[in-house]
Amino acid sequence: xxxxxxxxxxxxxxxxxxxxxxxxxxxxxxxxxxxxxxxxxxxxxxxxxxxxxxxxxxxxxxxxxxxxxxxxxxxxxxxxxxxxxxxxxxxxxxxxxxxxxxxxxxxxxxxxxxxxxxxxxxxxxxxxxxxxxxxxxxxxxxxxxxxxxxxxxxxxxxxxxxxxxxxxxxxxxxxxxxxxxxxxxxxxxxxxxxxxxxxxxxxxxxxxxxxxxxxxxxxxxxxxxxxxxxxxxxxxxxxxxxxxxxxxxxxxxxxxxxxxxxxxxxxxxxxxxxxxxxxxxxxxxxxxxxxxxxxxxxxxxxxxxxxxxxxxxxxxxxxxxxxxxxxxxxxxxxxxxxxxxxxxxxxxxxxxxxxxxxxxxxxxxxxxxxxxxxxxxxxxxxxxxxxxxxxxxxxxxxxxxxxxxxxxxxxxxxxxxxxxxxxxxxxxxxxxxxxxxxxxxxxxxxxxxxxxxxxxxxxxxxxxxxxxxxxxxxxxxxxxxxxxxxxxxxxxxxxxxxxxxxxxxxxxxxxxxxxxxxxxxxxxxxxxxxxxxxxxxxxx
Numbered sequence: 001x002x003x004x005x006x007x008x009x010x011x012x013x014x015x016x017x018x019x020x021x022x023x024x025x026x027x028x029x030x031x032x033x034x035x036x037x038x039x040x041x042x043x044x045x046x047x048x049x050x051x052x053x054x055x056x057x058x059x060x061x062x063x064x065x066x067x068x069x070x071x072x073x074x075x076x077x078x079x080x081x082x083x084x085x086x087x088x089x090x091x092x093x094x095x096x097x098x099x100x101x102x103x104x105x106x107x108x109x110x111x112x113x114x115x116x117x118x119x120x121x122x123x124x125x126x127x128x129x130x131x132x133x134x135x136x137x138x139x140x141x142x143x144x145x146x147x148x149x150x151x152x153x154x155x156x157x158x159x160x161x162x163x164x165x166x167x168x169x170x171x172x173x174x175x176x177x178x179x180x181x182x183x184x185x186x187x188x189x190x191x192x193x194x195x196x197x198x199x200x201x202x203x204x205x206x207x208x209x210x211x212x213x214x215x216x217x218x219x220x221x222x223x224x225x226x227x228x229x230x231x232x233x234x235x236x237x238x239x240x241x242x243x244x245x246x247x248x249x250x251x252x253x254x255x256x257x258x259x260x261x262x263x264x265x266x267x268x269x270x271x272x273x274x275x276x277x278x279x280x281x282x283x284x285x286x287x288x289x290x291x292x293x294x295x296x297x298x299x300x301x302x303x304x305x306x307x308x309x310x311x312x313x314x315x316x317x318x319x320x321x322x323x324x325x326x327x328x329x330x331x332x333x334x335x336x337x338x339x340x341x342x343x344x345x346x347x348x349x350x351x352x353x354x355x356x357x358x359x360x361x362x363x364x365x366x367x368x369x370x371x372x373x374x375x376x377x378x379x380x381x382x383x384x385x386x387x388x389x390x391x392x393x394x395x396x397x398x399x400x401x402x403x404x405x406x407x408x409x410x411x412x413x414x415x416x417x418x419x420x421x422x423x424x425x426x427x428x429x430x431x432x433x434x435x436x437x438x439x440x441x442x443x444x445x446x447x448x449x450x451x452x453x454x455x456x457x458x459x460x461x462x463x464x465x466x467x468x469x470x471x472x473x474x475x476x477x478x479x480x481x482x483x484x485x486x487x488x489x490x491x492x493x494x495x496x497x498x499x500x501x502x503x504x505x506x507x508x509x510x511x512x513x514x515x516x517x518x519x520x521x522x523x524x525x526x527x528x529x530x531x532x533x534x535x536x537x538x539x540x
Contacts, residue, residue, distance in 0.1 A: 014055070014168050014170055015074065016038055016056070017049060017073055017074050017145075018075045019031065019032075019072075020032040020034070020040040020042075020047055020070065020071065020073075021042070021069075021070070021071040021073075022040075022042045022043060022045045022047065022067065022070050022071070023067070023069040024042070024043040024044060024045050024062070024063050024065060024068070025063070025065035025066050025067075026068065026155065027043065027065075029069070029071065030042040032047060038050050038051075043063060044062075044063025044065075045060060045061065045062055045063055045067055046061040047059075047060050048060075052167065054186075055127070055167045055168060055169045055186075056167065056168040056169075057164075057166075057168075058070070058166045058167070058168065059162050059163060059164055059165055060149065060163045061158075061160075061162055061163070062155075062156065062157065062158055062163070064157070065155065065157075066154070066155025066157040066365075067149050067156055067158075067163075068148070068149060068150050068155040068156075069148055069149065070132070070146075070147040070149065071144060071145070071146055072144065072145040072147070072168075073143075073144045074142065074143045074144070075141060076141070076142060077140070077141055078101065078139070078141070079115045080101075080140065081100075081115070082100070082101055082113050082115060082116070082138075083099065083100065083114045083117065083510055084098065084099055084100070084102070084105075084107070084111060084112065084113055084114075084138050085097070085107075085111070085112040085114075085180075085430070086105070086108055086110060086111050086112075086135070086136060086351070087108045087110055087397065087431075088108055088351060088396075089108045089109075089133070089340075089348040089352075089395060090340045090347075090393055090394060090396065091347075091392075091407060091408065091410050091427070092408060092409045092423070092426060092427045093347070093348075093349040093350070093409070093423065094409070094410065094423050094427075095349065095350065095351065095426070095513075096426055096427070096430035096431070096513070097430070098114070098509070098510040098511075101139065101140060103137060103138070103140075104137065105137065105138075105351075106135040106136075106137060106146070106351060106352070106353040107135055107136040107137065107138070107351075108134070108135045109125060109126060109134060109135070109136075109187075109397040110123055110126070110136065110183060110187065111123065111136035111137075111138050111143065112176060112179055112180055112183065114176045114179075114510065117510050117511070118175060118176065120172065120174050120179075121172065121173060121175065121178075121179035121180075122171070122172045122179065123170060123171045123172070123179050123180065123182070123183035124143055124145075124168065124169075124170055125168070125169055125171075125183050126145070126166040126167060126168055126397075127166070127167040127169060127186075127187050127188070127189065128188045128189075128397055128398070128401055128438060129397075129398055129401060130147075130165065130167070130370055130397070130398070131149070131164045131166065131368055131370055131371050132147035132148055132149045132163075132166055132368055132370050133147075133150075133355055133368075133369060133370050134146065134148070134166050134397075135148075145166070145168065147165050147166055148354060148355075148368075148369075149163065149165065149370075150368065150369060151311075151361065151362050151364070151366075151367060152360045152361040152362050153356050153358060153359050153360055154361050154365065156365065156366070156368045157365045157366055158366050159366060161366070163368065163371075169183070169186040169187055170183075170186070171183035171185075171186050176509075176510060177433060177505045177506070177509075180433035181433045181437065183433075184433050184434045184437035184438055185437050187397075188401070188437050190401050191400060191401055191437060192381070192389075192401050192403065192404055192439065193404060193436060193439065193440060194388060194405070194440055196233050197233055197470075197471075197495055197496050197497070197499070198388065198404075198442075198470040198471075199224075199228070199235045199236070199470070199495045199496050200224055200235045200237060200238055200278070200281065200333075200473075201220045201236070201237050201278075201472065201473050202238040202240050202281075202445050202472045202473075202474050203216065203220055203238075203240055203242075203474060204240035204241065204414075204445065204474060205412065205445050205447035205449065205474035206414050206447065206448075206449050206474055206475070206476035206479075207240075207242060208242075208248055208414075209247040209248030209249070210242060210247060210248040213262045213263065214263065214269050214272065217237065217269060217273065218269075218272055219477065220237055220475065221237035221273045221276040221277075221278040222276050222278075223475055223477075223480075224236075224278060224473065224475075224492065225277040225278050227473075227485075227489045227492040227493070228492055228493065231492075231493055231496045231497075233496045234277060234278060234279050235278055235492065235496070236278060236280070236281045236332070236333050236388075236472075237273045237276070237278040237279070237281065238281035238282070238283060238333060239269070239281065239282050239283065240283040240335075241283055241285075241337075242259075243259060243263045243266070243282070243283075244258060244259055245259055245260070246290070247259065249303075251285070251288075251290060251305070252285055252288030252303075252305035252306070253285070253289045253290065253318075253322065255286075255322040255325070255326075256322075256325060266282075266329045267328075267329040267330055270282075270330035270331050271330060274330070279333065280330060280331050280333070281331060281332065281333030281334070281335065281388075282329075282331040282334055283336075283337060284322065284326070284334070284335070284336060284337070285338045285342070286308070286319045286322060286323075286336050286339060287307055287308045287315070287339045287342035288302065288303065288305040288306070288308070288338065288342050289306045289318075290304075290305050290306075292306045293308075293314070293318070294312075295308045295312060295314040295315040295317070295318045296309065296315075297309045297360075302341075302342060307342040307343070308342070310339075310362075310372055310375070310376040311363050311364035311367060311372045312363050312364065316375070316376065316379045319380060319383070320379050320382070320383040321383075323380055323383035323384055324383050324385070326387075327383070327384065327385050332387050332388060333387060333388040333389075333390065334380075334384055334387050334388070334390070335389075335392055336389070336390070336391060336392065336394070337392040337393055338392075338393050339373075339376065339393060339394055340355075340373075340393045340394060340395055343356075343360075343372075343373065344356045344358070344360065344369075345360055346358070347393070347410075349410075355369070355395075373394075373395055373398050373399075374398050374399075374402070377391070377394065377398065377399045377402040377403065378402050380402070381402040381403070388404045389402075389403045389404050389405070390403065390405040390406070390442060391403035391405070391406050391407065391439075392407035394406065394407075396408065396434075396438060397438070400438040404439060404440060405440045405441070405442045405470050406434075406438070406439045406440075407442045407444060408427045408428070408431040408434070408441050408442065408443055409423045409427025409428070409431075409443055409444055410423045410427075410444075411423060411444060412443075412444040412447060412460075413452070413540070414447035414448075414451060414452060414474055414476070415449070415451050415452065416451075416452070416540050417453055417456045417457065418532050418536045418540045419540040420446075420447065420457065421456070421460075421514055421529045422513075422514070422536075422540055424443050424444050424460055424464075425460065425514045425515070425529060426513050427443045428441070428463065428464065428467060428469065429509050429514070430506075430509065431443075432469070432506070435467070435468065435469050436468075440469060440470055441467075441469040441470065442469065442470040442472070443464055443467075443469060443470075445472045445473060445474040446460055446461040446464060446471065446472070446473050446474070446491075447473075447474045447476075448473065448474065448479045448480070448488065449474075449476040449478075449479050450476060450478050450479050453531045453532070454479070454481075454483070454484055454487075456529070456531035458484070458487045459527045459528065459529070461473070461487060461488065461491045462487075462491060462527075463504075463518070463525075463527060464495070465492070465494040465499060466494065466500040466520060466525070467499055467503070467504055468495070468498050468499025468503060468504075471491065471492065471495035473488060473491075473492070475488065500520045500521055500522075501521050502520075502521035503521075504518050504519060504525065505518065506518055507519055507524070514529055516528070516529060
C-alpha cells in the first residue's frame, strides 16, 4: 500500500489505478476487467492507461451505444486531518476553499491534499485541454478521477475513433501554495502568455452597458493613459457590453455593427483609442444570436436569444468571421464571454458534479463536450491573429493554451463592495498559483464609483497590482478624487511594472475564503475587508 500523503518525500509517476469503472450509454456503472498492460474492458468499452513520461495517459474506445463516464480509483491513504482544495469548472463564485475530507465533494480538474494547516501537500490533476470534463474526489483511503465523456447530456458516440480522455499528473511540495504552483506547471505544458503585463480600463462597472458612447470611451482611455504616466508598456481600453443594440443585458449577435447613431464606426473608435496612447479592446458574446440562423440550436431560446451550437461548422464559421472582423476594425484585445452558459444553460456556481444537467445535446454526437469546447476556443485563438484573448465564463482548464488571460472569478461590482470581496478576493487568492502557468489570471476589475467605499476598493486595487495579474480599472468620472487618482496612478504603474518583485501569496487561505494575510517580497501584507460588515450570507 502506498505511503500516506503526509510522509511522501517526492512526487512519483502515478501508478496504474487499482480499479476502473465505466458507464456505457446510459447504463449503470460497470467494473472493468484488467486485461493486463493497463488495458481495461467493460460492456464493449476499451480503456487504456499507459505511462507517458512522468504522467499517466488515459484513452478510450466506446461501444456503439456510446460512453458516458470513466472512473479511475487509486487506493491512497489520506491523513485524518487533511485539508483538500479543488478548482472550479469555469469561473469561481466566491466558493473556492480548503475543506476537511468530504468523500462526495467533486473537485474539478485537480485535487490538492494538505497534511493539516500549512503542511506538505500533494496534488493530483489532469493536463489542460483534456478530452473529458474531469473531477476528483478524495476519501480517507482513496483518490478517484471521474472523467465525464458525454456529448452534452448524452453519451458520446465516437465510432472507431480513440478518445484521448486525459493525462494524469501529480506534484508535491512542502507547502500548499508551492504544491499548487508546481501542479499548475505540470498540468499546463504549453500556456499562451502575454509578452508583457496586461493593464487597462473597462467601463462596465460604472456604465453597466448603458448611456455611453465613443466620447465616454475616449475619456476612459485618456484617464488610464494619464495613470500610466508614460510607462513603456501601453495600457488597454476595453469597450464592454453596450456597444451594440440591447446593451446592458448581455445581448447576442450579429456582431457586424455597433449601436446605430452611437457606435456607427467601430474601426474609427479603435483608431481614436490608439491616438490617446491606449490599445483598443472589445467584448462580445460569441455563442448567442438575436436572430435564428443555421448556426443556432433549433427551437432553443436562452436569455431571449438563440444559442449557437459550437459543434457545427456553421457556428465556428460565424464566430471566426466575427473575430476576424474585430481584428480588421483594429482591436488588439478581444474578450469573449458567456460561452459556458450558452453551451450548458447554466453557471457553475456551487461546483456541480456535472456541468451539463439539462437535456441539451449537440448536433455532433461524435465528440465530447470537452472536445467541442476546446475546438471552439481554438477557432477563436486562430482567428484572433495575434490579438490578446481573454476568456470570461470559459472553462479555464480547457481554454489554457488558447487564451492569454482567464477571468478566474465571477463579476466584482461597482454597486456593492461585498460582491467584490466575495468574488474578486476569493478568485485571486485561490487561483493565483495558476498565473503564468495556465494563463495570466484576471480576477476582474477594480471599480471606482460613488456607490462603493473607496477605502475598501483601494485595498483590492493594491492587492491586484502587487500580484502581477491583469489589472483592469473601471473609473466613474464622478468618483475621481485626488486620493483615488493617486491610488490608481500608483497601482497602474506598479502593475505595468509586473507587480511585486518575486510575487505575493496568501498566507491564511487554508483558514478563510477571503485571505487577509499575504506574503510579499518586502514583508507581510494585511488587508481589512470588513467595510460594510465582515460577513453577508445573502446573494450579492
